[in-house]
Amino acid sequence: METPILRMAGNPEDSNELYIKREDLLPFSMGGNKVRIAEAFFRDMKQKGCSSMIIYGSRHSNLCRVLSALCRSRGVPCVMICSHEEGEEQEITNNTVLVDWTGTEIVHCRKQEIAAAVEDVMKRLTAEGKTPYYIFGNKYGTGNEGTAASAYAEAYREILEYEGRQGFSFDYIFLPSGTGATQSGLICGKLLMGGRASVMGVMISSREYERAREVIREGIVSYFERAGKILPGDYQQEIHLLDQYRQEGYGKYDKRIEDCIREVYCRDGVALDPVYTAKAFWGMKEYLREKQVKGKKVLFLHTGGGPLFYDYLTKREKASLL
Numbered sequence: 563m564e565t566p567i568l569r570m571a572g573n574p575e576d577s578n579e580l581y582i583k584r585e586d587l588l589p590f591s592m593g594g595n596k597v598r599i600a601e602a603f604f605r606d607m608k609q610k611g612c613s614s615m616i617i618y619g620s621r622h623s624n625l626c627r628v629l630s631a632l633c634r635s636r637g638v639p640c641v642m643i644c645s646h647e648e649g650e651e652q653e654i655t656n657n658t659v660l661v662d663w664t665g666t667e668i669v670h671c672r673k674q675e676i677a678a679a680v681e682d683v684m685k686r687l688t689a690e691g692k693t694p695y696y697i698f699g700n701k702y703g704t705g706n707e708g709t710a711a712s713a714y715a716e717a718y719r720e721i722l723e724y725e726g727r728q729g730f731s732f733d734y735i736f737l738p739s740g741t742g743a744t745q746s747g748l749i750c751g752k753l754l755m756g757g758r759a760s761v762m763g764v765m766i767s768s769r770e771y772e773r774a775r776e777v778i779r780e781g782i783v784s785y786f787e788r789a790g791k792i793l794p795g796d797y798q799q800e801i802h803l804l805d806q807y808r809q810e811g812y813g814k815y816d817k818r819i820e821d822c823i824r825e826v827y828c829r830d831g832v833a834l835d836p837v838y839t840a841k842a843f844w845g846m847k848e849y850l851r852e853k854q855v856k857g858k859k860v861l862f863l864h865t866g867g868g869p870l871f872y873d874y875l876t877k878r879e880k881a882s883l884l
């Protein structure tokens with residue numbers, strides 16, 4: 563399913579042409595990059611002959627929302643391992659509710675206990691006669707990087723085809739970078755199919771910079787290995803990761819990001835959430851300004867996260883009534 567690429571209104575003082583690819587409009591479970599990624603995991607599960615799915619994420623997780631809905635709609639048992647920081651056990655988000663609706667069993671654990679929780683659930687499902695599939699590979703969460711990347715290696719083709727139809731090339735593609743799977747995928751697409759745009763990941767969490775780069779690199783290597791393709795020697799030049807716009811870390815934002823949400827909504831009618839898309843959009847604008855980038859064609863990948871936009875709206879509304 564192809565999503566539209568649209569020209570954004572932009573500021574009068576902007577000399578760059580801004581475009582947006584609306585992955586938020588993908589037609590399942592409120593859209594977002596996780597729709598493509600969840601489908602890739604689902605196919606991989608089937609290919610590996612597994613019959614039940616183990617997913618992992620926080621209470622905000624868009625991936626868990628989409629995967630739990632996909633499993634439910636296709637009759638595949640699903641268990642979610644949900645990690646939380648000390649003190650945030652009580653927080654309920656829109657995504658938590660939607661996961662709960664699907665009847666997905668939720669196993670709670672602390673951030674340091676993920677591997678043990680995965681192992682426990684694997685053993686239990688196996689004892690019940692099921693063949694479990696853990697989306698991130700082994701209990702430490704490695705070994706399956708290429709699967710998520712494959713989703714955006716394929717989606718990249720849509721960007722190239724759009725460029726072909728328009729008769730121009732983008733100079734940049736900006737996107738929020740969390741686990742880096744989406745970014746790895748786009749880079750793989752570019753390495754395989756060509757194109758001119760630099761893929762610019764805007765970090766949204768406080769994950770260590772070198773570690774984040776390394777995960778993206780592993781995603782690229784793993785995808786090429788599985789696809790049986792030869793990786794160009796200079797592929798690491800394609801990894802552009804910005805760590806200066808993440809503010810205080812995952813889920814943390816200040817007034818600049820809130821203003822950005824309003825501005826983009828008022829100018830373009832597009833909803834951005836403060837955790838991923840607005841942070842990255844704001845980071846992109848800052849980058850273009852700081853580096854004095856002018857006269858370029860810039861594509862922003864709207865990776866979805868609709869339920870988080872509504873979490874934010876509700877929170878604002880409540881705050882304004884206090």
Ligand SMILES: *Cc1c(COP(=O)(O)O)cnc(C)c1O
Pocket residue numbers: 594595596624625738739740741742743744745838839865866867868
């Ligand atoms: C997961 C997510 C991201 C980050 O994607 P990664 O592939 O993990 O880097 C960005 N935006 C939204 C809305 C997401 O749900």
